[in-house]
Amino acid sequence: MARSAEEIVKIAMGRGFDEAVANVFTYRVSYLKIANSAVDSIVTKLENTANLFVSGKKRVFFTNIDRVEDGNIASAIKVAKETIPMLKPKEDYNGIVEGPFSYECKCIYQKKMANFDNKMMSDIAYAAINSALESGADSIAGTLEMTDFTKEMATSKDAAGTEKCAFARLSLRVFRKGLSAQKVVATKKIGEIKPEALGRTTTELASLTNEKGKVSNGNYDIIYMQQPAGLLLADVNDMACIGSVETGGFLTGKLHKEVANKNIKIYDDGKSPELIATSDFDDEGYPTQKTTLIEGGKLRGYLHNHSTAVKYKTKSTGNAGLVLPESNAFVMEHKKKARDIDALIRKIDRGILVTNTWYTRYSDYLVGNFSTVPRDAAIYIENGEPKFAIKQLGHTSGTGIRISDNIIRMLKNTECAADDSMQTASWDSGSNYYVTPSVLVRGVDVTVAH
Amino acid sequence: MADGQALAEYAVALAERRGFGYGEAYFEQSSGTGYAIEQGRLNSSSYFEKSGLRIRLLKEGRMYVFSTNILEKDAIRNAIEGFRRFESSRTQLSRESPQKAKVAVKERKKFDKERLLKDLLSLDKTLASKRYIKFRSLYAGFGKDSSFMTNSDGSSILQETPRVDSTFSIIVGKGKETRQRMSQFGGVGGYEMLNIQRIEEQLLGDSKAMLDVIEKGVRLSDPELRKIENVLISPEIAGIAVHESVGHPNEADRVFMREAAQAGTSYVNPDNLGLSIGSEHVTIIDDPTIPNSFGFYRYDDEGVKARAKQIVSRGKQNELLNNREYAKILKTKSNGSARSDSYSNEPIVRMSNTYLKKGSASFEELVGEAGNGVYIKNFMEWNIDDTRTFSRYQGNEAYMIKNGSVEKPIKNYRLETKTLDFWHAVALLGKDFELSLGNCGKGEPMQGVPVTMGGPHALLCFGR
Structure with missing residues (x-):
C-alpha cells in the first residue's frame, strides 16, 4: 500500500528520531531522441520514490525509499536506526524549520502538457524537424523531454505540502553548410513549445553568415x-x-x-x-x-x-x-x-x-x-x-x-x-x-x- | 532478485506474444552507503536501495524503451500493451549468439560501514593537520549492483558487481595563491579496493607538490611557452587524452550522429574509418574485462560478451566501440560496448577501461630523450571541442625539463593542441602503467558510468 509523506514521517517519529522529513515523488517522464533529422527512439520512465531525512542528537542521516510501501519504509528506517548511533554529531546542525506554513500554490500545471504520449511527442519533434529542413538545415539532432510529476512533502515540525508540475524541454541542434547551432525551449505551457519557431530560429542561427x-x-x-x-x-x-x-x-x-x-x-x-x-x-x-x-x-x-x-x-x-x-x-x-x-x-x-x-x-x-x-x-x-x-x-x-x-x-x-x-x-x-x-x-x- | 527475474521473463514473453520483433528486459537491484566529510564535518551520511525493470521493444523498426520501479505485472503489461506507434527512423539489431551466464565479483574484504567512516575521519584529521591545506572535501561510498538481463533471442545473464568509489577535493593555499586537485579512487570488489593508507600518501604528496608549485613555481612568458616542443606526459594525462580524444570519437553512435545534440560528434566519420590518428607507437585499447577495474563488466547491457577492443592499432583507427544497432549498420558483430548507468536509462555505446598501450622506456630514459621540455604530471582543468579535435590539459603540476632532468615547477603550462598533432607526436612510451578513475557522462538524460583511463608515461615531440 502506497504511503503519504505524512505517514512516513509519523512512522519514523514513532521510532524515536528527533526529527523527520519525507519528500515523496511520483513521476512519468519521456525522452524522445532526434538523430539525422528523424525521431530515433523514445524512453519512458514511471517511478514512485521517496527521500527520508532523520536526525537524532545532532546526528543526521539521509536515505531513499524505493516504492513507497510499508516494507520499504520499515527497511529504510531500520537502516537509519542502525546507522545514527555510529555517526559523529554534526555540531553546527540546528534542526529543521518549525512549521506550519501556508503556500501560495500558484504553480502552473496544464493537463494537456501532463497527458503527453508517444504520438504527441513525435508530432512536436517532426514539426521542429520539418521547419528546420524547410529553413535550409542539412541535418537535425535533438531531444524532447516531457515530464509530469507530483511532489509531496511533510516534516515532523508540521510543514506539509503537495504540488504538481508538468513541463517540456525541446532541444534542437541544426547543421548547415559546415556550421551548427543549438537552441533549447523549456516551458510549463504547451503553447510555448512552438516547435516550428524553434526549428526556424535555430537554422537561422546556423546561417548567420556563409563566410x-x-x-x-x-x-x-x-x-x-x-x-x-x-x-x-x-x-x-x-x-x-x-x-x-x-x-x-x-x-x-x-x-x-x-x-x-x-x-x-x-x-x-x-x-x-x-x-x-x-x-x-x-x-x-x-x-x-x-x-x-x-x-x-x-x-x-x-x-x-x-x-x-x-x-x-x-x-x-x-x-x-x-x-x-x-x-x-x-x-x-x-x-x-x-x-x-x-x-x-x-x-x-x-x-x-x-x-x-x-x-x-x-x-x-x-x-x-x-x-x-x-x-x-x-x-x-x-x-x-x-x-x-x-x-x-x-x-x-x-x-x-x-x-x-x-x-x-x-x-x-x-x-x-x-x-x-x-x-x-x-x-x-x-x-x-x-x-x-x-x-x-x-x-x-x-x-x-x- | 528472484521476483525481478520472473518479472523480466514475463515482460519478454508478453512482448513476443504481442508481436514485437525483439524484446529485452533488464532487472536491477542496487544498494549503497556513502559519507561526505567537508572541513571536518560529517555533512552527509546516506544509504540507498533501489530496484527496477527496463524493457526495450522493437516493432517495425521503432525502438521503444520503458522503465519503472513499480514492479507489478500490471505496470509492465500496461506499458507493453499501451505501446502507441509513432513516426521514427528504422532501427535494426545485429544477430548475436544467445548467452547464458552468471558472473559474481567477490569482495575479498567485506565492506564495513563503521570502518569506512572511521578511516575517513582519520584521513580528514591527517589532512587537517597540514596548515597549507585550506579546504578539504572527502566522499567515499560502497555499493552493490545485481542485474538480470534476458531477451527474446534466448540470452539470460545474471551479474553481481560490488563497487567502491571515493572522491577527494583538496585546495592548497599560501598567501593569496591557491591550487586545487580532485582525485578519485576505488574499483570493483570489496573494501580491499579502498586502500586508505595509499590514498593518504597520495593526497599528502599531491598537496605538498601543489605547495611547491605555489612557492617555487615560475610563470613562463608566451614566447617561452610557444618554444616548448618536447612534452613528457604522465599516465594521468595519457589517460584523459585517450578517453577524450580517442575513446569518445570512436563511439559508433557519435560517428553516426546519434549523440549530436548531446555528447557531440566526432572527427571520425563513416567515410574516413581507418584514418591515421597517431604515430606507429600509438595503440589504444578499451577493455572491460580487466579484473577489479572501475569499468569492469563481463557482459554488456544487451547481453553481448565483453572483450578488449583495439580502437587504434599502431597509429591507425581500427575498431569503433559499438552496440547491436551500430554493429548492424557496420555489418559486423557487437563488440559489447552497450552500457546504461541504471535500469532507468537506455543502454548506449560507452567506454570501459581505455588506455594507451605501454612501451619499454624507463622514466629516466624518457626524461633524457626529452632533453629540454616540460613534464606534465596532473591536471585539473581540461576540455575538448564537439568534434574531439582541439583539446586542452592544464598542468596543475608541471615541471621544466632541462638537459635531461626534471627541474623547477611551472605555474602556467597548458597543453593545448589538435588531436592528430598530439597523437602523431608520440615518440617514446614508458614501461610503467597506471589507470585513473572517472565517471563518464553521455546521453540525455545524462548517464554517468564508471570508467578508467590511463597508460604509461609518454614522450611527445611536436617538433619532429
Whole structure:
C-alpha cells in the first residue's frame, strides 16, 4: 500500500528520531531522441520514490525509499536506526524549520502538457524537424523531454505540502553548410513549445553568415547568447549555496564585496510559477522566495536552509535540500540594455558572438578561473559588423577556439545586455534552468587551434 | 532478485506474444552507503536501495524503451500493451549468439560501514593537520549492483558487481595563491579496493607538490611557452587524452550522429574509418574485462560478451566501440560496448577501461630523450571541442625539463593542441602503467558510468 509523506514521517517519529522529513515523488517522464533529422527512439520512465531525512542528537542521516510501501519504509528506517548511533554529531546542525506554513500554490500545471504520449511527442519533434529542413538545415539532432510529476512533502515540525508540475524541454541542434547551432525551449505551457519557431530560429542561427575564416590568439570582446551566458553565470547560484562557500568556491569570503558590474542583478528564484526549477516550498517545507545574490556590484548574501541560517545568524532563503542548501532557477538582469543582439554587435570593434559553449572546467573553484569551448557557430565581429564564422578546423563543424576567463572578472566586465531574456538550459546543465539575456563581456582571452 | 527475474521473463514473453520483433528486459537491484566529510564535518551520511525493470521493444523498426520501479505485472503489461506507434527512423539489431551466464565479483574484504567512516575521519584529521591545506572535501561510498538481463533471442545473464568509489577535493593555499586537485579512487570488489593508507600518501604528496608549485613555481612568458616542443606526459594525462580524444570519437553512435545534440560528434566519420590518428607507437585499447577495474563488466547491457577492443592499432583507427544497432549498420558483430548507468536509462555505446598501450622506456630514459621540455604530471582543468579535435590539459603540476632532468615547477603550462598533432607526436612510451578513475557522462538524460583511463608515461615531440 502506497504511503503519504505524512505517514512516513509519523512512522519514523514513532521510532524515536528527533526529527523527520519525507519528500515523496511520483513521476512519468519521456525522452524522445532526434538523430539525422528523424525521431530515433523514445524512453519512458514511471517511478514512485521517496527521500527520508532523520536526525537524532545532532546526528543526521539521509536515505531513499524505493516504492513507497510499508516494507520499504520499515527497511529504510531500520537502516537509519542502525546507522545514527555510529555517526559523529554534526555540531553546527540546528534542526529543521518549525512549521506550519501556508503556500501560495500558484504553480502552473496544464493537463494537456501532463497527458503527453508517444504520438504527441513525435508530432512536436517532426514539426521542429520539418521547419528546420524547410529553413535550409542539412541535418537535425535533438531531444524532447516531457515530464509530469507530483511532489509531496511533510516534516515532523508540521510543514506539509503537495504540488504538481508538468513541463517540456525541446532541444534542437541544426547543421548547415559546415556550421551548427543549438537552441533549447523549456516551458510549463504547451503553447510555448512552438516547435516550428524553434526549428526556424535555430537554422537561422546556423546561417548567420556563409563566410568562414580564422582568427588568432588574443583578447576579444565576447557576446554570449542567452544559453552560454546562463550556463556560465549560473555557477554563481551554485557557489552561493552555503555548502559551496564552506568548502571553497569563488564566492567564499566575498560577502558584501565587489564581485560584479554595478548594473547587474542576480537572484535565485525559487518561486516564480512560470519557471521550471521552482516550487512553493523547499525540501524542509519553508516557503521559497526570490533571493538577491548580487546587486549594485556587490555580493548580498548566500543561500541557506534553516539550520545554516541559524549558524550564520540570518534567515532561511528557502533553499533547503534534504542534506544541504541547493539553488533554484538562476535569474540575471542588467540595467544597461541594448535593444537586441544586433545592437550589442554594433558596440564591438573586435569580438566574437558565441552562440553555445560546453565543457566549462575550472582550474581552481576558489579563484574561479575557467575555460570553455564554443561548441556551435562563433561569429567574428569587426567594426560593429559580423564578418565570418570562425572555422579553425576546416574539415569539422568545430570552431576550434577556446575561451579562458575568471568568473568574477567576467561578472565585472559584463558591460551590457540585450533585451532578450528567456528561460533556457543546456545539455550539460542537467536539471538547472536559467533566465538570462545575451550579454557583452569586454576583453576575454581566446586561444585558437593552429 | 528472484521476483525481478520472473518479472523480466514475463515482460519478454508478453512482448513476443504481442508481436514485437525483439524484446529485452533488464532487472536491477542496487544498494549503497556513502559519507561526505567537508572541513571536518560529517555533512552527509546516506544509504540507498533501489530496484527496477527496463524493457526495450522493437516493432517495425521503432525502438521503444520503458522503465519503472513499480514492479507489478500490471505496470509492465500496461506499458507493453499501451505501446502507441509513432513516426521514427528504422532501427535494426545485429544477430548475436544467445548467452547464458552468471558472473559474481567477490569482495575479498567485506565492506564495513563503521570502518569506512572511521578511516575517513582519520584521513580528514591527517589532512587537517597540514596548515597549507585550506579546504578539504572527502566522499567515499560502497555499493552493490545485481542485474538480470534476458531477451527474446534466448540470452539470460545474471551479474553481481560490488563497487567502491571515493572522491577527494583538496585546495592548497599560501598567501593569496591557491591550487586545487580532485582525485578519485576505488574499483570493483570489496573494501580491499579502498586502500586508505595509499590514498593518504597520495593526497599528502599531491598537496605538498601543489605547495611547491605555489612557492617555487615560475610563470613562463608566451614566447617561452610557444618554444616548448618536447612534452613528457604522465599516465594521468595519457589517460584523459585517450578517453577524450580517442575513446569518445570512436563511439559508433557519435560517428553516426546519434549523440549530436548531446555528447557531440566526432572527427571520425563513416567515410574516413581507418584514418591515421597517431604515430606507429600509438595503440589504444578499451577493455572491460580487466579484473577489479572501475569499468569492469563481463557482459554488456544487451547481453553481448565483453572483450578488449583495439580502437587504434599502431597509429591507425581500427575498431569503433559499438552496440547491436551500430554493429548492424557496420555489418559486423557487437563488440559489447552497450552500457546504461541504471535500469532507468537506455543502454548506449560507452567506454570501459581505455588506455594507451605501454612501451619499454624507463622514466629516466624518457626524461633524457626529452632533453629540454616540460613534464606534465596532473591536471585539473581540461576540455575538448564537439568534434574531439582541439583539446586542452592544464598542468596543475608541471615541471621544466632541462638537459635531461626534471627541474623547477611551472605555474602556467597548458597543453593545448589538435588531436592528430598530439597523437602523431608520440615518440617514446614508458614501461610503467597506471589507470585513473572517472565517471563518464553521455546521453540525455545524462548517464554517468564508471570508467578508467590511463597508460604509461609518454614522450611527445611536436617538433619532429
